Amino acid sequence: MYELRCDPAITAIWDSLPGAARTRLAHALVAVCEDPLATTQPYGIDDGVTRQLVLDDTIAILLVTAAMKRVRILQINFLG
Structure with a gap:
């Protein structure tokens, strides 16, 4: 299980x-x-690091970050 992180x-x-x-x-x-x-798609070049979750x-x-088992949210865009 990966740890989820994001800034305020x-x-x-x-x-x-x-x-x-x-x-x-x-x-x-x-x-x-x-x-x-x-559960995600590549974002830009498929480097396995920067991904996008498309809903x-x-x-x-x-x-x-697989080595540390972390997922950091960098950006959220609302489309609706």
Whole structure:
């Protein structure tokens, strides 16, 4: 299981999402923490480190550090 991290500014964006989008993102991030490469897509060059989680109304850009078993949320974009 990977540890999820984000800074306070990202947490504020997450908290500001509409309820349904916030819940979908939370559930999807649980799955990401179990298997980040299987549940995300490459972001740019497929380096296995910078990934994107694409949902119907939200895209999260993630940094996966396999050696430390961490996933850091770098950016959240609400599409709806």
